[in-house]
Amino acid sequence: xxxxxxxxxxxxxxxxxxxxxxxxxxxxxxxxxxxxxxxxxxxxxxxxxxxxxxxxxxxxxxxxxxxxxxxxxxxxxxxxxxxxxxxxxxxxxxxxxxxxxxxxxxxxxxxxxxxxxxxxxxxxxxxxxxxxxxxxxxxxxxxxxxxxxxxxxxxxxxxxxxxxxxxxxxxxxxxxxxxxxxxxxxxxxxxxxxxxxxxxxxxxxxxxxxxxxxxxxxxxxxxxxxxxxxxxxxxxxxxxxxxxxxxxxxxxxxxxxxxxxxxxxxxxxxxxxxxxxxxxxxxxxxxxxxxxxxxxxxxxxxxxxxxxxxxxxxxxxxxxxxxxxxxxxxxxxxxxxxxxxxxxxxxxxxxxxxxxxxxxxxxxxxxxxxxxxxxxxxxxxxxxxxxxxxxxxxxxxxxxxxxxxxxxxxxxxxxxxxxxxxxxxxxxxxxxxxxxxxxxxxxxxxxxxxxxxxxxxxxxxxxxxxxxxxxxxxxxxxxxxxxxxxxxxxxxxxxxxxxxxxxxxxxxxxxxxxxxxxxxxxxxxxxxxxxxxxxxxxxxxxxxxxxxxxxxxxxxxxxxxxxxxxxxxxxxxxxxxxxxxxxxxxxxxxxxxxxxxxxxxxxxxxxxxxxxxxxxxxxxxxxxxxxxxxxxxxxxxxxxxxxxxxxxxxxxxxxxxxxxxxxxxxxxxxxxxxxxxxx
Numbered sequence: 001x002x003x004x005x006x007x008x009x010x011x012x013x014x015x016x017x018x019x020x021x022x023x024x025x026x027x028x029x030x031x032x033x034x035x036x037x038x039x040x041x042x043x044x045x046x047x048x049x050x051x052x053x054x055x056x057x058x059x060x061x062x063x064x065x066x067x068x069x070x071x072x073x074x075x076x077x078x079x080x081x082x083x084x085x086x087x088x089x090x091x092x093x094x095x096x097x098x099x100x101x102x103x104x105x106x107x108x109x110x111x112x113x114x115x116x117x118x119x120x121x122x123x124x125x126x127x128x129x130x131x132x133x134x135x136x137x138x139x140x141x142x143x144x145x146x147x148x149x150x151x152x153x154x155x156x157x158x159x160x161x162x163x164x165x166x167x168x169x170x171x172x173x174x175x176x177x178x179x180x181x182x183x184x185x186x187x188x189x190x191x192x193x194x195x196x197x198x199x200x201x202x203x204x205x206x207x208x209x210x211x212x213x214x215x216x217x218x219x220x221x222x223x224x225x226x227x228x229x230x231x232x233x234x235x236x237x238x239x240x241x242x243x244x245x246x247x248x249x250x251x252x253x254x255x256x257x258x259x260x261x262x263x264x265x266x267x268x269x270x271x272x273x274x275x276x277x278x279x280x281x282x283x284x285x286x287x288x289x290x291x292x293x294x295x296x297x298x299x300x301x302x303x304x305x306x307x308x309x310x311x312x313x314x315x316x317x318x319x320x321x322x323x324x325x326x327x328x329x330x331x332x333x334x335x336x337x338x339x340x341x342x343x344x345x346x347x348x349x350x351x352x353x354x355x356x357x358x359x360x361x362x363x364x365x366x367x368x369x370x371x372x373x374x375x376x377x378x379x380x381x382x383x384x385x386x387x388x389x390x391x392x393x394x395x396x397x398x399x400x401x402x403x404x405x406x407x408x409x410x411x412x413x414x415x416x417x418x419x420x421x422x423x424x425x426x427x428x429x430x431x432x433x434x435x436x437x438x439x440x441x442x443x444x445x446x447x448x449x450x451x452x453x454x455x456x457x458x459x460x461x462x463x464x465x466x467x468x469x470x471x472x473x474x475x476x477x478x479x480x481x482x483x484x485x486x487x488x489x490x491x492x493x494x495x496x497x498x499x500x501x502x503x504x505x506x507x508x509x510x511x512x513x514x515x516x517x518x519x520x521x522x523x524x525x526x527x528x529x530x531x532x533x534x535x536x537x538x539x540x541x542x543x544x545x546x547x548x549x550x551x552x553x554x555x556x557x558x559x560x561x562x563x564x565x566x567x568x569x570x571x572x573x574x575x576x577x578x579x580x581x582x583x584x585x586x587x588x589x590x591x592x593x594x595x596x597x598x599x600x601x602x603x604x605x606x607x608x609x610x611x612x613x614x615x616x617x618x619x620x621x622x623x624x625x626x627x628x629x630x631x632x633x634x635x636x637x638x639x640x641x642x643x644x645x646x647x648x649x650x651x652x653x654x655x656x657x658x659x660x661x662x663x664x665x666x667x668x669x670x671x672x673x674x675x676x677x678x679x
Contacts (some may be wrong), residue, residue, distance in 0.1 A: 007042075007228040010295060016282050016297040016526075016600035017084065019256070021075035023106070024268045024279065024289045025097035025456045029518060032098060032106065035265035036074035039225060039251035039276075040159060040190050046231045047157055047188075049080055049299040055307035056086035059114035062336055062429070063314050064307075065154050066117045066133050071190060071269065072107040073160035078116065079104045084292070086299045087115040089243045091290060103152050108452050109424070112549025118426055119454050122380045122446050127187065128416050131173045135398075136184040136430055142403035143158065144332050146189065150322040151314070151332065153238075158187040161408030163199045165208050172416030176240045177244045178216030179411075179666045181400040185244040186439065190225070190363060194251040195465070218243040225251030238292020243590055244348030245443070256282040334427045335376055338513070345507055353533040356525035360463040362499035364389025365519050366506045367433075371395070371406060374510070378424075379459070380408030387523075390434030406510070408432075414440045418447030420457075425456040430472070431510065435461035437469075438478040441485065451516040452490040454651045458516040459509045459592045465520040466565060466618040467653065473643030483622040485518050486591055494590045495520040495617075496540065497566035498529045501589055504540035507592070520563060524646045527567045539587065543594025544605050548573055550582030557664055558606065561616040569616055571657035576664055583664070584610070589626070614664050618655055635663050 018041040026547070027031035045068070049052075054064045056554055069078045075096060082089040089103065093113075096102035103113040105119030117133075120126040134156045141152040164170055177185055191209060193200045209219045218241040222230045238245035243530075254265030257278040270278060279286045320327025334341070349369045370377055371392045379400075381390045391407050398405035410417040417434045424432040441448065441462055451458045485493045491513055494505040502521065509517035529533065531547040532539075539545025548570060549555065557576070561569040566587045573583040588594060591644040594602065606613070606627065615624045615633035621636035628634060637653060650656050654663070665671070 002561040010298065011045070011099060011228060013293060014084070014296040014299050014443065015041050015048070016284055017292055018045055018077065018080045018539060019282070020284055021080035021083065021094060021134070021290060021292070022038050023270060023275060024078065025094050027272070027275055028095060028289070029098040030269055032076055033073040033267050034076070034257075034267065034270055035194070035253040036071055036161065036190065036192070037077035037080070038255045038257060038265070039192050039253050040074060040077055042226050042228060043188055043231050043249055043624065044081060044159060045076060045230050045249055047235065048085060049303045051235050052157060052303075053154065053307060053310050054085075055311045056115065056304050057308060058311055061314075062310050063152060063154050066130070066156045068117055068120065068126045068130045068158045069108055070120055070124070070130070070154065070158050070164045072120030072126060072268045074159070074161075075104070075106060075108050075306055078108055079570070082113065085115070086300065086304045087113075089115065090166050091524050092200035094290060098622060101163055118185065118422065122172075122450070123161065123163040124169035124495075125159055125419055125446060125450055126421020127164055127170050128173040128447065129423035129426065130156050130185060130187070131177045131416070132184065132420035133426060134177065135420060136424045136427040137184055138182065138403045139398070139424075140427065140429055143375065144328055146321070146325055146328070149317065149324065151318055151321050155184040155186065159190060160187050161190050162193060162195055162204065165203050169415045169419055171285065172413040173246075173419055174212065175215050176218070176411065176413060176416055178212070179400070181242060182244045183242040186238045187244070187246050188250045189246055190251050191248050192251045193448060194253045194261065194263055194266060196263060196266055196654070212246040213646070216243060218245045220245065220524070221248040221250070223250050225249045225555050226255070268553040289478060292393075293366060295297055296589070320375070333376065340427065340510070341373055342398060344370070344373045344498055344510075348503045348507055349385065351503070351528050351533070353528050353530035357499045358372040358525050359496050359499065359502045359521040360387070360389050360523060363461060363506065363519060364391070366503050368393050370510070374431065377431045377433070377510075377662070378408065378409055380434070381435035381459075381461075382410045382414045382440070382443040383412045384436055386439070388431070388461050390435040408434075410434065414443035415447070418444030418451075421458040422451050422456060423449050424455070424657070425458045426454075431457055431459065433459035433461055434465065435463065437464040437476060438462035438481050439464070439476050441512060441518070445484070448485070448516060448518075449488055452488050455490060455514050456512050456516065460516065460518045461521065462518055463521045464523045464562060465481040466522070466648050467637065467641035468646040469523040470649065471643055474640040477641035478619065479637055479640060480620045482520060482617070483620040486623055492513040492517045492590060492592045493520065494518070494540070495563035497561070497563055498526050498588050499530045499533050500528065500536040501540050501587070504536045505589060508541050509592070515617065520562050524564065526564055529567060529570070531570070540589050543590040543591060543592065543595050544586050544588035546584060546605055547587045548585040550584055552582070555582050556612060557581065557668055558584045558586055558610050558613045559607075559616060559660070559664065560588050562615060563590055565618060565655060568655055572660035572664060575661040579670075581664075581668065581670060591627070612668055614660070614667055616654065616655070616660055618653065631665055633663070635660060
């Protein structure tokens with residue numbers, strides 16, 4: 001794409017423009033990280049102006065290259081590049097760096113500014129996202145590309161730091177990338193050997209390049225991060241290799257400043273005196289703040305013009321493609337428009353109200369029913385596919401040799417799986433899902449949180465959702481995990497009560513384009529409930545609904561339950577009704593969905609006057625008092641579980657119809673004192 005050339009005076013002018021926009025942002029905000037931008041500016045400048053294909057006028061162009069700033073603390077660098085490149089990043093936003101309501105927060109947030117591909121800052125997450133982006137490129141290429149029509153053909157570029165390389169997720173994600181031979185992924189490792197504490201050799205002395213070679217990556221080194229010719233050569237070599245590439249770039253943190261090469265320049269402003277000295281050292285105007293020489297915009301404008309031409313050529317290619325391959329072209333355009341196939345929900349299975357089925361098994365049946373009508377649905381498991389029931393029958397495994405496979409094998413890498421799902425979801429052309437046990441949601445909490453922050457569609461199939469997974473014992477039995485997921489803003493958690501609620505929960509997940517969805521599913525069999533067969537399709541999307549009620553609709557007690565405890569509540573109600581107690585049973589698969597309903601609907605399900613309420617869930621009671629009120633109680637688990645068959649655990653922890661009925665009677669003060677003698 002470009003010849004290898006040394007830096008010119010114009011190059012140096014533009015690089016210093018990037019540097020000092022970043023420095024000035026940090027100075028004005030009186031907080032931030034100036035050191036990384038000063039060191040990384042040359043390699044990002046060269047990438048953005050010579051090698052990366054993008055069109056600032058169309059930030060969402062499907063076939064653009066992606067740039068991920070995994071070292072998100074260097075956000076001022078990215079904002080400077082976006083401004084100079086011509087994205088909608090006004091100078092005023094640079095001046096408002098780290099201020100309330102700006103497009104320039106302390107770490108990049110994808111939903112705030114065009115051109116920010118993903119939200120980064122927690123180190124290592126950007127690397128994991130980039131692996132998912134590169135996977136998405138290969139998956140979509142296998143789906144849509146035809147001879148002479150490479151409609152999906154782009155690259156993923158990453159800036160990563162020493163801190164990224166220390167984080168465990170980088171080991172998981174980059175091991176997977178090497179296994180999959182993601183040749184369109186290139187990572188620039190800013191090896192400045194300084195972190196907040198000081199020199200990285202305080203805690204980090206491994207040979208990162210050799211580690212990546214062991215992963216199966218193509219590894220190069222640029223000895224001087226200011227050497228543009230060497231950076232050009234490394235990029236061209238990376239393009240020519242079928243393996244993912246790591247370019248180890250030796251930079252100096254805080255280059256040009258009196259604090260260069262020290263931890264002092266990592267996360268604090270240079271200060272007025274050091275800023276002035278840095279500008280003198282690098283030949284910049286000391287009296288100028290947020291100064292952009294007009295000539296410095298030239299290389300960025302030229303890159304934008306090339307990007308605009310590339311996008312127009314791609315638009316023409318897609319038009320010809322659609323004419324030559326109308327079915328595939330229509331599908332591509334549908335996905336780009338963010339639309340689901342017409343009548344896709346008709347494929348959702350309906351389960352007869354007979355027998356028993358674990359909700360994890362029902363989920364597997366739903367996945368297999370939807371796969372033929374939702375080609376964008378793709379996923380797998382962190383080495384638990386047979387237990388999570390995430391496999392699509394009759395489809396091959398995705399691999400370096402078979403990118404048309406629908407079954408993703410993430411290996412025992414829950415953290416990387418979550419991060420890669422985010423990268424795939426950010427394509428907006430895939431609906432990715434990933435499975436593991438609910439207890440291991442702890443291992444992927446950071447990417448779940450970032451998916452929620454970005455408002456992207458990732459689906460988590462969390463099976464073995466309570467102590468009732470049984471004999472594996474408390475190391476594998478979740479207690480606080482549901483509460484943790486519910487406490488995370490913008491995560492929709494669904495714990496379905498039976499097979500039909502599971503099908504309805506999947507419909508919610510497929511239609512939820514504004515954030516991630518977590519499905520909590522049982523290992524053990526549950527009855528397929530007649531009540532849910534009639535009402536789940538309408539009730540589950542509303543978060544809670546009445547499954548059984550008092551004859552006059554005036555219950556003395558409301559039993560509220562989720563998941564595997566719903567059938568227990570129904571059986572407890574039967575016992576209580578036989579004793580003359582009017583009881584309502586509410587299935588509440590999703591707190592979040594119920595909270596979004598109108599006050600009128602919530603009051604229909606949980607009337608204000610019905611103050612005696614008993615919530616039943618085999619997990620932490622945290623948060624339940626929102627729904628049971630001051631006169632209600634929560635039948636939950638305060639400690640850990642135990643290793644035993646699930647039915648023994650149900651008796652031990654009081655999750656049987658008899659035990660729940662007894663707890664309900666105690667709450668109501670039943671039998672009344674005037675009846676006890678007769679009994």
